Amino acid sequence: MTEQQRFDERIAQEIAIEPQDWMPEEYRKTLIRQIGQHAHSEIVGMLPEGNWLTRAPSLKRKAILLAKVQDEAGHGLYLYSAAETLGCAREDIYQKMLDGKMKYSSIFNYPTLNWADIGVIGWLVDGAAIVNQVALCRTSYGPYARAMVKICKEESFHQRQGFEACMVLAQGSEEQRQMLQDAINRFWWPALMMFGPNDDNSPNSAQSLAWKIKRFGNDELRQRFVDNTVPQVEMLGMTVPDEGLHWNEASGHYQFSEIDWHEFNEVVAGRGLCNEERLAAKRKAWEEGTWVREAALAYAAKQNL
Numbered sequence: 001m002t003e004q005q006r007f008d009e010r011i012a013q014e015i016a017i018e019p020q021d022w023m024p025e026e027y028r029k030t031l032i033r034q035i036g037q038h039a040h041s042e043i044v045g046m047l048p049e050g051n052w053l054t055r056a057p058s059l060k061r062k063a064i065l066l067a068k069v070q071d072e073a074g075h076g077l078y079l080y081s082a083a084e085t086l087g088c089a090r091e092d093i094y095q096k097m098l099d100g101k102m103k104y105s106s107i108f109n110y111p112t113l114n115w116a117d118i119g120v121i122g123w124l125v126d127g128a129a130i131v132n133q134v135a136l137c138r139t140s141y142g143p144y145a146r147a148m149v150k151i152c153k154e155e156s157f158h159q160r161q162g163f164e165a166c167m168v169l170a171q172g173s174e175e176q177r178q179m180l181q182d183a184i185n186r187f188w189w190p191a192l193m194m195f196g197p198n199d200d201n202s203p204n205s206a207q208s209l210a211w212k213i214k215r216f217g218n219d220e221l222r223q224r225f226v227d228n229t230v231p232q233v234e235m236l237g238m239t240v241p242d243e244g245l246h247w248n249e250a251s252g253h254y255q256f257s258e259i260d261w262h263e264f265n266e267v268v269a270g271r272g273l274c275n276e277e278r279l280a281a282k283r284k285a286w287e288e289g290t291w292v293r294e295a296a297l298a299y300a301a302k303q304n305l
């Protein structure tokens, strides 16, 4: 049996591929790309929420937000470790992100303008991330699948705290209710864009599905998110900013309008509202952290003497 046949058999039998196993070069490259982008998303994703750490409305909310942002750093670290098992160096893929040569999720290029945005990010953004990541718990590469299990548990807590923060606003003053609706209006479509282009325009999907890196297409997961979330919007007494949204009796799903793909493509190409600001913040942190990395390395070298 050739190495390729052994690999194909493992994929067919749902046996995880592990770092020491032979794998096609393209499989390895696709995983480094996806896991790397996923890791970058967690790290850049700390910025929009970090913006509100000093302005959270109470000590309780500040403590929760601090823990959530810290979890995101942890998720980034697991994911960089998972990527490294494929033979890449984290410094290298991190530098690619800083140079704009590797992507991170489009969602983090939108600004967080008011406190309701923080509740809505937990509820909608983590909610969308969970739908995608629960599917990835069964991805074919072992270290990625295992990282997803722990990450999903933490994201699930994030999603609930986000919904709870939104519930408080929904039961608050008229001004608070308007703030919540405004945040939903701004984050609804970007959250739907997190699932990527339509399947017809998704160059990586067919091969990633065949290799079981992806378990479902982008459209199916996006639909799952809409079906889960519309009743939650209604429960809050809020509305979805989509006049075309309706329940389709025949399909058993909510039908929604076409996404603004021009906006999606612009944001992914680096021309979103906050792309420059996000990368500038990460470059500054990297440069200003040089002495910390040097000191840590010098300390480690001394310990090994």
Ligand code: FAQ
Binding pocket: 033, 034, 037, 038, 039, 041, 042, 045, 046, 072, 103, 104, 105, 106, 107, 121, 125, 126, 129, 132, 193, 194, 195, 196, 197, 201, 202, 203, 204, 205, 208, 214, 218, 268
């Ligand atoms: N933004 O052929 P496809 C989080 C790119 S959750 C930017 O469909 P693929 C938690 C795509 O990379 C967010 N780029 O690609 C959190 C590809 O570009 P390339 C992170 C996007 O990979 C919550 C090209 O378009 N989650 O961070 C986007 O098969 C709250 C063509 O697309 C993950 O990364 C986009 N939205 O499917 C943190 C999940 N969509 O590389 C803080 C893992 C597509 O060929 C606060 N990733 N692109 O130049 C995946 O499941 C997949 O990579 C998809 C895209 C579904 C995102």
